[in-house]
Amino acid sequence: MNNKKQKNIKIIITISIFITMVLSLLFVSNYLGLEKIYQVFDKINSSEFEQDNKEYNMCIHFLDVGKADCIYIKCENKNMLIDAADKDVSSSVVEYLCRQNINKLDLVIVTHPHRDHIGQMADVINNFSIDNFIMSEIPQEIMPTSTTYKKMLESIKNKNLKIKLVHAGEKFTLGNLKIDVLSPCKQYENLNNNSVVIRLEYGNESFIFTGDAEKEAEKDMIQNNLNLKASVLKVGHHGSSTSTTKNFLKKVNPQFSIVSVGKDRNKLPKENIIKRIKKSGSDVYRTDIYGTIILKTNGDGIDISTERRIA
Numbered sequence: 312m313n314n315k316k317q318k319n320i321k322i323i324i325t326i327s328i329f330i331t332m333v334l335s336l337l338f339v340s341n342y343l344g345l346e347k348i349y350q351v352f353d354k355i356n357s358s359e360f361e362q363d364n365k366e367y368n369m370c371i372h373f374l375d376v377g378k379a380d381c382i383y384i385k386c387e388n389k390n391m392l393i394d395a396a397d398k399d400v401s402s403s404v405v406e407y408l409c410r411q412n413i414n415k416l417d418l419v420i421v422t423h424p425h426r427d428h429i430g431q432m433a434d435v436i437n438n439f440s441i442d443n444f445i446m447s448e449i450p451q452e453i454m455p456t457s458t459t460y461k462k463m464l465e466s467i468k469n470k471n472l473k474i475k476l477v478h479a480g481e482k483f484t485l486g487n488l489k490i491d492v493l494s495p496c497k498q499y500e501n502l503n504n505n506s507v508v509i510r511l512e513y514g515n516e517s518f519i520f521t522g523d524a525e526k527e528a529e530k531d532m533i534q535n536n537l538n539l540k541a542s543v544l545k546v547g548h549h550g551s552s553t554s555t556t557k558n559f560l561k562k563v564n565p566q567f568s569i570v571s572v573g574k575d576r577n578k579l580p581k582e583n584i585i586k587r588i589k590k591s592g593s594d595v596y597r598t599d600i601y602g603t604i605i606l607k608t609n610g611d612g613i614d615i616s617t618e619r620r621i622a
Contacts, residue, residue, distance in 0.1 A: 368386065372605050395428070396430050425503075445474075491509065492507065494532050525548060542613060568593045
């Protein structure tokens with residue numbers, strides 16, 4: 312037998328072995344629960360690879376940080392961060408930002424000083440140059456006394472950062488990104504309702520980030536006749552029943568709704584809230600299911616990709 316024939320036979324045998332292995336793997340996966348394998352195949356068969364070859368002017372990263380919030384936004388040459396997760400999660404916010412080749416944040420927003428929103432904020436402040444730092448004004452009687460909050464304030468002092476306290480109705484820009492402050496409309500009796508709620512607008516697309524704002528704050532935003540229409544809603548309070556009222560959801564009317572959530576004793580997100588969102592016609596993306604969720608746009612249409620944990 313000549314060398315050419317031997318080579319062809321080897322190729323045929325190799326291909327046959329590979330096909331047999333794949334078919335066997337798919338067959339036994341039904342019995343072994345190999346869900347992670349399908350995660351890989353889902354990405355291969357999705358449109359994400361086509362999206363990766365397209366350049367976007369704006370990307371919004373909803374980090375997979377459990378029942379906590381951390382959102383990194385890049386719009387053209389500007390970098391923005393909303394909240395900084397909890398301190399006791401495996402995901403490092405600083406590490407994630409470093410992987411995005413960031414050395415400066417043009418804007419940092421602390422929605423409110425609960426630990427699951429400021430857990431790693433001191434680390435962020437210590438590791439990056441920050442141009443603008445925004446918070447809401449917290450009533451003295453509910454001012455936090457936690458170590459996490461004190462560490463954040465200490466880092467702010469050490470870096471000589473100036474805190475801008477914002478209220479509903481304020482407007483400003485970051486490059487070509489329009490930013491409207493929707494809340495707080497007044498000072499509330501709990502920290503969640505004092506959350507900074509903002510609406511970002513880029514081209515024809517808009518995004519609302521609610522922090523943990525609850526029903527009272529949502530009601531005030533509606534009564535103040537603010538522009539609540541948005542393409543994307545960051546669902547309030549991790550999908551808790553305290554937020555995302557029917558009236559508020561109707562006003563926002565989002566195409567996509569993002570829930571930042573993980574395993575929690577309160578069993579979030581609540582089933583009635585997810586049903587309500589889906590009934591409104593919005594697609595729901597949850598970090599506990601999809602991992603980090605990345606929205607990409609050039610100001611006209613939104614593409615979504617996800618980074619699920621395989622390991």
